[in-house]
Amino acid sequence: MKLALPRLRTAALALLFAAGLMAAGADPLAPTATWSAYTAGRAATPPMGWSSWNAFGTDIDEHKVLGAAQSLVDQGLAAKGYRYINIDDGWWLQRRLSDGMLIIRTERFPSTQQANGTPSFRSFTDRLHAMGLKAGIYTDLGRNSCSQAYSPDDTDLPKGSVLEREVGLYGHTQQDIALFFETWGFDYIKVDGCGLRAFGADAEKVRSGKYRELKPALDMDSVARSDIAAVQQQFRDIHNALVKSNPDGDFVLSLCVWGAGNVRAWGKDFGNLSRTSDDITPSWSRMLTNFDSAAKRAFYAHPGSWNDPDMLFIGKGEFDAKHLTEARSHFSLWAMLNAPLFIGMDMRKAPESLVELLGNRELIALNQDAAGHQATLAYDSHDVQILVKTLSSGDKAVAIFNRTAAPADVELQAAHLKLRADADVELLDLWSGQQRRLRGQMKLKLAAHETLVFKARGTRVLADGLYLSEQPGNVNPAVDGVVQPMPDPTLHRSAKGWQGTRGSGERPIYAGWGGVQADSAPYGEALSLNGKRYETGIGSLANSRLEVRNHGYRRFSATVGVNDSARDAASTATFAVYGDGKLLATSRALKWGDSGEPITADVSGVKLIELVVRATTPDAAALPVTWADAALLAK
Numbered sequence: 001m002k003l004a005l006p007r008l009r010t011a012a013l014a015l016l017f018a019a020g021l022m023a024a025g026a027d028p029l030a031p032t033a034t035w036s037a038y039t040a041g042r043a044a045t046p047p048m049g050w051s052s053w054n055a056f057g058t059d060i061d062e063h064k065v066l067g068a069a070q071s072l073v074d075q076g077l078a079a080k081g082y083r084y085i086n087i088d089d090g091w092w093l094q095r096r097l098s099d100g101m102l103i104i105r106t107e108r109f110p111s112t113q114q115a116n117g118t119p120s121f122r123s124f125t126d127r128l129h130a131m132g133l134k135a136g137i138y139t140d141l142g143r144n145s146c147s148q149a150y151s152p153d154d155t156d157l158p159k160g161s162v163l164e165r166e167v168g169l170y171g172h173t174q175q176d177i178a179l180f181f182e183t184w185g186f187d188y189i190k191v192d193g194c195g196l197r198a199f200g201a202d203a204e205k206v207r208s209g210k211y212r213e214l215k216p217a218l219d220m221d222s223v224a225r226s227d228i229a230a231v232q233q234q235f236r237d238i239h240n241a242l243v244k245s246n247p248d249g250d251f252v253l254s255l256c257v258w259g260a261g262n263v264r265a266w267g268k269d270f271g272n273l274s275r276t277s278d279d280i281t282p283s284w285s286r287m288l289t290n291f292d293s294a295a296k297r298a299f300y301a302h303p304g305s306w307n308d309p310d311m312l313f314i315g316k317g318e319f320d321a322k323h324l325t326e327a328r329s330h331f332s333l334w335a336m337l338n339a340p341l342f343i344g345m346d347m348r349k350a351p352e353s354l355v356e357l358l359g360n361r362e363l364i365a366l367n368q369d370a371a372g373h374q375a376t377l378a379y380d381s382h383d384v385q386i387l388v389k390t391l392s393s394g395d396k397a398v399a400i401f402n403r404t405a406a407p408a409d410v411e412l413q414a415a416h417l418k419l420r421a422d423a424d425v426e427l428l429d430l431w432s433g434q435q436r437r438l439r440g441q442m443k444l445k446l447a448a449h450e451t452l453v454f455k456a457r458g459t460r461v462l463a464d465g466l467y468l469s470e471q472p473g474n475v476n477p478a479v480d481g482v483v484q485p486m487p488d489p490t491l492h493r494s495a496k497g498w499q500g501t502r503g504s505g506e507r508p509i510y511a512g513w514g515g516v517q518a519d520s521a522p523y524g525e526a527l528s529l530n531g532k533r534y535e536t537g538i539g540s541l542a543n544s545r546l547e548v549r550n551h552g553y554r555r556f557s558a559t560v561g562v563n564d565s566a567r568d569a570a571s572t573a574t575f576a577v578y579g580d581g582k583l584l585a586t587s588r589a590l591k592w593g594d595s596g597e598p599i600t601a602d603v604s605g606v607k608l609i610e611l612v613v614r615a616t617t618p619d620a621a622a623l624p625v626t627w628a629d630a631a632l633l634a635k
């Protein structure tokens with residue numbers, strides 16, 4: 001017999017189910033008064049450096065890696081911030097079965113040889129440290145690595161028996177992390193996930209007996225077939241091991257599960273940087289895919305938890321010295337997104353023009369700006385995009401990006417920058433060094449694939465505060481209301497991946513569709529309440545909780561309501577503002593067609609504001625709600 005639950009309880013349960021919360025038992029919308037995104041480790045600004053992967057694949061050795069390090073120092077790039085020298089896949093020979101010790105390929109890294117027969121990277125990392133640099137190492141969540149998964153003919157793969165070739169973290173997390181950080185002295189770890197993706201029972205390499213089966217917990221094509229909780233638990237264990245091995249907190253944790261398993265929504269809670277897509281290649285089209293995977297995820301990145309659209313491919317293919325326009329665009333976009341900046345070319349042979357490009361101080365300064373606000377899209381189309389980033393000085397950076405292979409005419413408006421149209425805006429072109437002035441608007445001509453980047457100073461539309469959509473680095477969607485993660489269909493789908501045109505093409509695979517957006521409703525629609533358009537605000541789904549760090553502002557204000565884009569005209573939602581856990585303001589229950597309701601709260605002295613929207617009717621999943629004109633004000 002079914003139990004007849006009281007109506008209210010049923011509704012509450014429906015909400016809990018909707019938020020996927022029954023297992024945890026807690027109400028995820030309840031204020032916590034704490035910032036929950038990742039802040040451990042050392043990544044207050046996006047990490048910068050060099051990685052061996054795009055330059056050499058698994059064909060690495062000590063000369064190449066130390067050569068890169070020496071070049072960065074000699075070329076002045078290390079002094080400009082490129083500090084981490086990261087060894088990617090290919091360094092390992094095997095795991096010693098007697099004690100689980102990882103053995104390095106000593107013929108490639110001769111300095112790791114030791115009298116006792118057990119190789120160590122310690123003198124190698126000592127050398128990097130003595131050069132004023134930091135050292136990074138690479139591993140995998142599973143038993144095996146990505147090259148073992150996808151490059152069966154690679155002569156640089158680990159050698160030995162099935163068990164000896166199991167070089168990944170699986171079952172060895174504590175031991176390996178202690179080895180990397182305590183014994184060997186590394187400072188940075190990239191954790192890949194192919195071992196959790198490619199070794200299912202039906203894989204040829206498993207059936208043939210070459211590798212042991214590990215039931216896949218990550219499926220690129222299906223969030224539902226990914227075991228997200230298991231993957232998260234592994235990252236938690238890795239974090240705990242890192243904290244234990246690094247009492248001074250000097251580590252960086254890089255998550256590399258390529259946008260799978262809905263990681264674009266939760267990577268920010270588990271590591272310092274998190275890959276938002278599969279691998280970049282040195283092609284314009286593929287670069288667009290990787291850029292798109294992070295470009296609309298500004299709220300999912302903050303100081304300490306950055307979106308990673310993958311390493312730079314400047315120096316190769318369509319980004320080599322013969323393609324300076326494309327190389328500059330690639331660099332400009334990564335700078336605006338606060339992407340980690342990892343050079344991926346053989347720096348010993350780097351042409352002067354590219355050393356200069358990578359050393360552009362102004363662009364680096366945008367990327368490393370202390371406020372940590374990823375750029376948001378002020379104008380969006382498949383042809384041209386305008387990205388705007390708020391800097392800690394209060395100035396803006398704006399990038400005008402021509403995605404197409406034809407020249408483009410663009411009108412840049414002061415309004416794109418949230419600057420007043422009736423006052424001058426001073427612009428500094430960060431590639432040419434030219435100064436320009438804009439009043440109201442300005443016409444620009446862009447070459448094919450060109451990106452112009454300006455630093456801009458003008459008069460703010462909002463004189464005494466900052467819109468929340470201008471400060472995504474201070475806003476964390478702790479719960480974004482997405483209940484059934486769906487792939488974002490708007491990402492560029494490239495025919496220039498490693499797969500080429502084999503198969504049926506890249507399908508939408510990167511979950512995150514419907515996430516929290518700046519100046520836009522969750523699915524890219526306009527912010528609009530009862531027919532009134534808002535150019536500024538935050539678009540979210542109901543049953544969401546946003547954490548907002550307050551740096552000294554006194555008042556929060558917004559106009560709230562159910563967005564006109566809602567397909568569901570009956571459901572209602574209430575909006576609440578909390579300050580350090582205490583309720584400060586609420587709205588009445590609002591539904592589609594209601595005019596926006598002003599909401600304001602005194603936040604003087606409050607450190608953490610939480611913006612909570614609760615659907616007050618069951619079955620209200622995916623109800624788009626709007627915090628229009630949401631701002632923190634000085635008075």
Ligand code: GAL
Binds near residue numbers: 088089193256
């Ligand atoms: C991929 C990863 C690349 C690189 C490669 C090494 O999974 O995305 O960045 O690390 O593995 O095999």
